[in-house]
Amino acid sequence: MxxxxxxxxxxxxxxxxxxxxxxxxxxxxxxxxxxxxxxxxxxxxxxxxxxxxxxxxxxxxxxxxxxxxxxxxxxxxxxxxxxxxxxxxxxxxxxxxxxxxxxxxxxxxxxxxxxxxxxxxxxxxxxxxxxxxxxxxxxxxxxxxxxxxxxxxxxxxxxxxxxxxxxxxxxxxxxxxxTSTPYTIDSIKTDIDSEVLDSIYERYKDESLIIPGTQYRTLDFNAERDRLTNLFRNNGVYNFDQEYITFDADTINTDYKVNTTIIIPNRLGPNEDSTYRVPFKVHEISKVNVFTDYKYANRNESVTDSAQVENFTIYSFDEMEYKPEAIIDAIFIRPGRTFSDIARTRTYNRLNSLRNFKYPNIQYTQDPEDTTNTDLIANIFLTPQPKYSLGFDFDVSQSNIQKFGIGFGGSLLIRNIFGGAENLEISGRGSVGSSTDAAASKDDDRFFDISEIGADLKLTFPRISLPFETERFIPRYMSPFTSLSLGVSTQNNIGLDKQNLSSILNYRWTPSRQLTNRVDLVNLQYVRNLNTDNYFNVYQNSYSELNNIVQSANVVTSPDYLNNNGRLIIPQGAESFIESVNDDDNTTSGLTPGQRQNVINIRERKNRLTENNLILASNYTYLWNTKENLYDEEFTRFRFKIEVAGNLLSAVSEVAGFEENQNGNKEILGVAFSQYVKPEIDFIKHWDLGSKNIFALRAFGGIAIPYGNANSIPFTRSFFAGGPNDNRAWQAYDLGPGSSGGRNEFNEANMKLALNLEYRYNLFGALNSAFFIDIGNIWNVLDIVEDEASTFTSFSDFKNTAVGSGIGLRYDFNFFVLRFDVGFKTYDPAKPIGHKWFQEYNFNHAVYNVGINYPF
Structure with a gap:
């Protein structure tokens, strides 16, 4: 009261x-x-x-x-x-x-x-x-x-x-x-003095943005001016500028019609004399000169090294460090071809993407040897980046695994390692921390009692490295790259302790500014659990549930499984009790069907989380993103990814006759390989409402279906819900699956649906706020899990979709945003019927999230 x-x-x-x-x-x-x-x-x-x-x-x-x-x-x-x-x-x-x-x-x-x-x-x-x-x-x-x-x-x-x-x-x-009656476009005529321009215009006039019969819009005329300028400059007219284009719109006695004339005079003559004009001409590139190590300090020095390849002349003031072929592959300005703005833009983009040069500079000059004044010489000046670059990072963190942690890392970038603009990145990372639970089971008084260390190696080639030609369907202007990476890491006193080995052969290319394609031809991961005996120390909820069953009035089990307090001994007692229930021997009796099913579910989850994983997958990612820069407030982002794992190993196992384990799964070196298909769809849309008001939406859907050699999905490939970038009314891994109530420490499943809605507005200055609604959950489907509350069997299970809502504060530091969100459980599917809505909608049960940058 x-x-x-x-x-x-x-x-x-x-x-x-x-x-x-x-x-x-x-x-x-x-x-x-x-x-x-x-x-x-x-x-x-x-x-x-x-x-x-x-x-x-x-x-x-x-x-x-x-x-x-x-x-x-x-x-x-x-x-x-x-x-x-x-x-x-x-x-x-x-x-x-x-x-x-x-x-x-x-x-x-x-x-x-x-x-x-x-x-x-x-x-x-x-x-x-x-x-x-x-x-x-x-x-x-x-x-x-x-x-x-x-x-x-x-x-x-x-x-x-x-x-x-x-x-x-x-x-x-x-x-x-x-307004009165609007005017519409009627006839379109041209008054183009230059025959060259008139010929180009006639070839592409069907692409005109001024369309007869449509209502007049000045923006259409501006767009048509831009189209014509790009059209002429990409068809060799080097001297053309949009200021040459004017429109004459006749509306006198036309019955609300606009009769348009496109007027393009000849260009100004020498010295920009308006009284003397000359016709436009199509210009051709006669020579391309590339200076690979240009600096302002050596602008007056003589070159000491050069190479002639494919009508390109490559110069160097010092000994040439780049293979000429690698430089030529990044240049789209070609001798013998007509001048084109697109070729220059693609050259800029490709040279920048190599991460080997800074400030590429492209200049055109008239060829003094040409008497027709139509040939151009393209001079490309490249300033190399430093051969070696070092980077360091340091962070302090806290999580449900560690009370306090310190992370550190470093990286070395070696550019042009083989002379073909290849880059090699070597990085190492490590962390030490104080555990929340894992070390409690060990006789160790150290404050920093958990650690992780890892290293990565990544080699990038500026081309698609395949045994066949890819230029026809992935041309060079799409900036193709091949990356080969290797990674290794090991954990000590963190959960079950893991060793992780990964290797990825990746291809990526960008057909346009908005579109990126990525293919992991080989994505290999091997995960080895080193301390499986620590399972019930880490997953205390499962251990407590087993003890509650053991201590039930009607349950009788072997006293060898229990300690002096009547609780299961870790790990032998807990594991023996589970096996006795699974084998239905005489050691344990008195369990209800529900209790027996709970024990079986715990056994299945333990086996899945403690087994070693071998994943050999391939995947494809399609990414469409209209965001042009960091400050773009209205954009669309769509990502589709599909991953398939285990098919190659399955085919090999049929030929090689791999051994099977007790569950009937084929093994390689004692590890059952994973086999599944996993599609994902992620959609993000931002609307700029003006006055620093933004409405943002994200929708996500994903499912991983095991088959063949597997009946479940590895933990590293499963989905989770909750956390600062998902449903903010629940902690990470606390939501779901389904209506089960997140009874495990790390709740995960193989199907996920999520919808996030957020209205962002400015409070004052750099301080912003937001209202948000987060909807979604995870479920198990078509896998080994039989728990009814956790599985998705029909559309009626959508009633177990959780809803969270809340408010947040964000402070914009320009280069990053510090975010604080408060989430309230609005609809909790784990609550009893009649108590699902707004039962814990108060600050006592709120979840407080701190994050960097916006959640989506």
Missing amino acids: KRILAKISLFILTIALFASCNAVKRLESEESLLTKNDIFLNGERINESRIYNQLYQTPNSKLLGFPLQLHFYNLARPNIDSILSDKFLQNDQRRERLEGLLSRKQLDSYIKSRIDFNQWIKRTGEAPVIVNQEDTERSVNRLESWYWNNGWFNVETEYEIIPSEKKEKRAKVEYYVE
Whole structure:
């Protein structure tokens, strides 16, 4: 009761505080705060954001209807300089008293800090938007311009400023737009002086973006200007610029039709003399010169090494370190071909992707040996990156495995290791920490009692390395790469302790700026568990469940399995008890069918998590991402991945006659290899709503289906739910499977569905916030798990989809975002019927997540 009264009191106090705020207290008597804009189109009010975005003035931003940033701005004191001066400096007696306590320098510093803090409040908040007639008239002109540029040439616009009748110093603005009949495109003619340009235009005129019969749009004409400029420059017209293109639109007595003429005169002559023009010509590349080690300091030096390959001349001021063929493969500007902007852009992109050069510079000059003035010489200046690059990293972490951990690592990048722009990366990593449970079973008083160490080796080639030619379907402009990597790691006192060996042969290429393809032809992973006897120390929930069964009134088992406290001995007692139940011998009796099934489920999970894994897989990833840079707020990202494992080993096992284990699975060197198919789909969409408001969505679906030599999925390839980047109302690995309630320490399954919705908005300055809803769960399907609560058998199991919701704060440091989210369990499928919704929707049961950058 006291808690409820405290919440009601806090709510009333908050409402009273907001109500006491005066949004217009900083306004002069003749000023009015803009509260609303309304636009009426042909007499009807419209809500199109693209139209309202044309207005110069918009009301102050609001959070749940409250102008938080405006009120924060109003906390700043106007004329703070004079206020502080009057308070501390003009009063001689007070100033002397303060200078007696503080030095004059400290007093000045204090006053300056007050002024700076006052300025920070102003910068962080949002100044009141005052209705301004000049800006309103500019908005009218913008509206007229927008409608005119979209074909309504006879548009008329008016406005009215309407003071509020209920609140003083407030007003709204209404805009009235009358469009009349829109104009449409009719005929399209050309007036092109140069025969070369006219010929190119005629060949590609069907691709025109100005289409007869469509409504006039200025943006279409701008796009057509860009298209023609790119068309001419990619067909050899080196001197062409979009300023040469103009459009003449005739609308006189045309019955709302636009008759268009595309006008392109000849280019300006020498010295840009407007009185003398010459026809455009198609230019051809006669020579390509490449300087592989250019620096500004040696610009006047003589080259000492050169090579002539395929009409390319490769120069070097010192001894040449690059194979000429490797440089030529990255250059798309070819002697004997016409000039093309696309070739130059592709050359820039490819040279940058090699990570061997900085600041590639491409220059064109007229060939002095050509009397027709159509041949160009391309000079490409490359500045090499340092041969060796070192990198170091260090971090401090905490997890459900360790109370405190320190991680460290280093890497060495060796560029151009074989002379063909290949890169070799050698990296090492390690960590030490203090365990939360694993070391408790060991007689060890050390604080840092767990450790992990690993090393990786990665060699990258700037080509697709296959025994057959791939240029026809993966051309060089797609920036193809081949990577071969090896990795090894070992853990000590972490869970079951593992040794991990991996090897990947990978190909990737980018057909466009948005699209990336990746193929892991070979993805080999071997996982060896070193300390399987520690299983029940790590998975305490399973151990407790077994003890609860043993200590049931009707259950009788061998006393050899129990310690003096009547609990199962780890590991022998627990394992013996499980086997006696599985074998249905006379050692254990009195179990109910439900208890027996629980023991079988624990046995299956233990066997799956303690067995060594051999995974030989291949996978393909398709990634479409329209995000252009770090600050792009509206984009789409779609990823599809499919992985298939074990088929090659299965075929070999049929020929080689591999031995089978007691479960009937084929083994290689004593390890049963995994066999499965695993498709995944991941979709992310961001909408920029303006004024730093973003709506973000992510949808994920994945399933891993075992078959052939396997009846389950390895832990490293399974799915989990919960955590700061998933369903934030649950800790990582705590959610699911299904309605089982996350009874294990690390809950995982072979099927996952997730949907995340997030509305992000700015509070003030660099501080942002968000409301979010996270929906999803994991299930077992088509594998060895028989637990009804954990498996997905029909569409009715969608009722076990968990829902979390919450709020978060994010501080933007420009180069990264520090994120704090609070998640509440909104719908918990593990709760009994009638108690699933909002049962733990309070801060006592909330999950607090700290992360770096946005979750998606």
